[in-house]
Amino acid sequence: MKPTDRPDDHAAPTQQDAIYARLRQWITVGRFLPGERLKIRTVAAEMGVGQMPVRAALQRLAAEGALVNVPNAGVAVPRLSLPEFDDLLQMRMLLEGEAAERGAARLDAAGLQALAAMSERMGQALAAGDADAYLGDNEDFHVMLYRAAGSPLLFQLIDTLWLKAGPVSNQLFETPEATGVLNDAHTDVVKALQRRDPAGVRRAVEKDIFVAGQFLRRRLQAASR
Incomplete structure (x- = not known):
């Protein structure tokens, strides 16, 4: 370990990746419905993790088009025409x-x-x-x-x-x-x-x-x- 490293320096990305993968799988199997708003606090409580990595994972999924950003309301599952x-x-x-x-x-x-x-x-x-x-x-x-x-x-x-x-x-x-x-x-x-x-x-x-x-x-x- 380098002197500047902290024990959790590499743990956070690993946790974020795991949370992202789990949320992605939930979307894939239809755990969330079209139009459903995903509240960071609720999702974090359900997963038993902190809100920050959940927020990062949701934004990553929004960037991929799996979710959509809703002004002043976080993210939601998109509806298909x-x-x-x-x-x-x-x-x-x-x-x-x-x-x-x-x-x-x-x-x-x-x-x-x-x-x-x-x-x-x-x-x-x-x-x-x-x-x-x-x-x-x-x-x-x-x-x-x-x-x-x-x-x-x-x-x-x-x-x-x-x-x-x-x-x-x-x-x-x-x-x-x-x-x-x-x-x-x-x-x-x-x-x-x-x-x-x-x-x-x-x-x-x-x-x-x-x-x-x-x-x-x-x-x-x-x-x-």
Whole structure:
């Protein structure tokens, strides 16, 4: 340690990075809703940390477009217009379909077994009405499949889209007819993997995004009237 160093000189950035990563993940899985204002004091209390690193993390997320600055009111989760939502949906199908097909060609037997277990747990979570459990396994399912593609750049682009999609995606659980079909595509992914059919995996992922997107689009249309 250099004489000018203090024990906490390197701890603060590490804590800030961890808080940023956790908040980013919360946004990605839809823990916050579109239009919701994020109060620094409330978020800090929920995370059990100080307000300063939370403020820094929220501003970092606002700079990335995951949040928006509201004059005299801190930050909030952005709302998507219909054209923005349609563009997001199309880009997700394009990029995630590509990652799914590449990942399917490279996934090993242990990976397939893990995805099958996650799909089963997602079905159980939907039956129990446990949105948090479903969203957690859903994220892990897609992360594992897409990372298997072996393209960090492709995954980074997808991760950026998830930041924008997460808040609106959480509203699927306010649509009763959606919960009955949300896991169908994951079952199709597992079956296609078992057949060694990467193109089939791509179609299943595209179907997953498209079907969920139609439920969400109808909600956005109704809200915009």
